Amino acid sequence: MTRAAIVGAGPAGAAVSEVLSAAGIAHALYDEQPRAGGNIGRRRFDAPALPPEEVPLCDYRGGRRVLRVSNDRSVEWDDGAAIRRQGYEAVFLCAGAYDGMLPRPGRFASWTSAGALQALLKGQGVVPEGRVLICGAGPFLHVVAADLVAAGVAVVAVVDALPRRAYVNLLPRAMAVPANVKMMIDVQRRLHRAGVALRFGHRVVALGARDAVLDDGTRYDFDHVGISDWFAPQTQLARSAGCTQAWSATGRYFHTRVDADYRSDVPGIFVCGEGAGVRGGPHARHSGLIAALAWLAERGTPAPERYGLAALRAQALGLTRFGQALEEAATSREPRLDDDGWACACERVPVARVRQAVADGLEDLSSIKIVTRCGMGPCQGRYCEPLVGRLVAEGGTAPRSALTQKVLARPLAVRELIGG
Numbered sequence: 082m083t084r085a086a087i088v089g090a091g092p093a094g095a096a097v098s099e100v101l102s103a104a105g106i107a108h109a110l111y112d113e114q115p116r117a118g119g120n121i122g123r124r125r126f127d128a129p130a131l132p133p134e135e136v137p138l139c140d141y142r143g144g145r146r147v148l149r150v151s152n153d154r155s156v157e158w159d160d161g162a163a164i165r166r167q168g169y170e171a172v173f174l175c176a177g178a179y180d181g182m183l184p185r186p187g188r189f190a191s192w193t194s195a196g197a198l199q200a201l202l203k204g205q206g207v208v209p210e211g212r213v214l215i216c217g218a219g220p221f222l223h224v225v226a227a228d229l230v231a232a233g234v235a236v237v238a239v240v241d242a243l244p245r246r247a248y249v250n251l252l253p254r255a256m257a258v259p260a261n262v263k264m265m266i267d268v269q270r271r272l273h274r275a276g277v278a279l280r281f282g283h284r285v286v287a288l289g290a291r292d293a294v295l296d297d298g299t300r301y302d303f304d305h306v307g308i309s310d311w312f313a314p315q316t317q318l319a320r321s322a323g324c325t326q327a328w329s330a331t332g333r334y335f336h337t338r339v340d341a342d343y344r345s346d347v348p349g350i351f352v353c354g355e356g357a358g359v360r361g362g363p364h365a366r367h368s369g370l371i372a373a374l375a376w377l378a379e380r381g382t383p384a385p386e387r388y389g390l391a392a393l394r395a396q397a398l399g400l401t402r403f404g405q406a407l408e409e410a411a412t413s414r415e416p417r418l419d420d421d422g423w424a425c426a427c428e429r430v431p432v433a434r435v436r437q438a439v440a441d442g443l444e445d446l447s448s449i450k451i452v453t454r455c456g457m458g459p460c461q462g463r464y465c466e467p468l469v470g471r472l473v474a475e476g477g478t479a480p481r482s483a484l485t486q487k488v489l490a491r492p493l494a495v496r497e498l499i500g501g
């Protein structure tokens with residue numbers, strides 16, 4: 082009998098699956114991507130299966146979007162033909178994070194998130210034509226640029242708001258993730274060899290459809306720009322289950338509140354990986370191992386001997402501190418949001434409109450949503466919530482509550498609803 086469900090087959094979900102398989106527990110692993118791997122390990126849709134796919138006791142449900150999780154631990158998913166529902170003893174939400182951009186005046190078809198460029202490359206083997214500029218803040222920019230260069234793309238520059246000094250200052254905490262340090266050094270070498278301009282400690286201050294001007298006056302022409310200013314956790318499913326959300330002052334997003342074993346406050350629902358705070362791949366794996374071991378202990382199932390829970394918890398703490406320091410280094414360097422940019426691109430709500438609502442005394446996102454329409458568009462607040470939260474926090478107050486999640490967590494075609 083399938084006893085547990087995992088949503089998300091990235092490092093967090095794969096780690097939960099690994100422990101449950103070793104403990105002899107049958108489980109379902111849902112991912113909307115055809116192949117397991119998540120964001121770091123994303124593989125082409127037509128790649129051969131790898132663990133945790135086709136592993137005994139793991140029922141890998143690839144290409145399946147989970148639309149809702151309820152507080153009775155039932156999972157609703159879209160199997161392509163209809164919407165199905167199944168209840169479980171435990172649900173592990175390992176849905177990852179997404180990246181976005183700060184508001185800038187205008188919005189052109191040549192702009193996308195850097196994450197989208199990488200996802201298209203890794204998942205579909207598709208790259209943009211012409212010159213590409215990568216900008217924003219953090220090490221992810223360099224990884225995306227190096228992947229694009231390796232795929233033959235002409236990357237003109239990486240513009241990273243973090244100065245080199247910020248990376249050096251992070252080194253003591255980065256000792257928790259030596260592989261990431263090594264990867265960053267390797268990526269720098271590859272970009273340097275490819276002749277990509279590496280502009281640490283700079284920002285794009287004017288971005289057009291085909292050109293960008295930096296704070297030191299340098300201009301770059303491009304055909305496509307990939308922007309990654311911030312990351313935020315995918316919390317929609319945890320919200321649909323009623324798990325409490327908390328505002329992160331360092332990350333400037335809402336995340337699901339969990340205990341040291343990644344338990345949410347809804348019984349039987351664990352939130353691992355980026356959903357509990359954006360902390361990187363090694364942390365995601367640790368959180369999955371810890372949550373699965375904690376659940377086995379709760380139900381009295383002997384844990385596989387190879388894992389030491391106490392050591393994992395201590396390592397996870399070090400990884401959490403590194404992740405927090407990195408995100409703080411990025412968010413603390415953000416410029417004041419531009420009044421003329423859109424806080425909500427779906428409903429085209431300018432930043433100035435939200436600032437006015439905050440000045441009028443609104444501190445919770447649901448009230449701001451009613452007054453401004455931020456969060457009412459097709460993305461249902463995924464992209465504007467972190468921005469509106471920033472605008473509330475400008476006054477020194479954390480936003481009071483996150484947006485409530487309506488079903489469904491993913492867009493559906495009408496025919497799929499009728500079919501169900």
Ligand SMILES: Cc1cc2nc3c(=O)[nH]c(=O)nc-3n(C[C@H](O)[C@H](O)[C@H](O)COP(=O)(O)OP(=O)(O)OC[C@H]3O[C@@H](n4cnc5c(N)ncnc54)[C@H](O)[C@@H]3O)c2cc1C
Pocket residue numbers: 088089090091092093094111112113114118119120121122145146147148175176177178179180195196197199200221224315318353354355356360361362363365490491
């Ligand atoms: C676009 C992007 C690219 C990244 N690339 C890199 C990289 O190259 N190198 C690096 O070091 N870090 C990268 N990161 C950071 C990295 O994602 C994390 O550190 C790590 O992968 C987090 O692991 P996770 O298991 O928490 O989530 P993820 O690896 O993100 O896995 C989450 C999985 O959940 C699935 N999912 C989400 N919602 C649903 C749903 N409703 N129904 C079904 N499935 C769902 C997704 O398809 C995904 O496969 C990237 C982040 C993003 C957002």
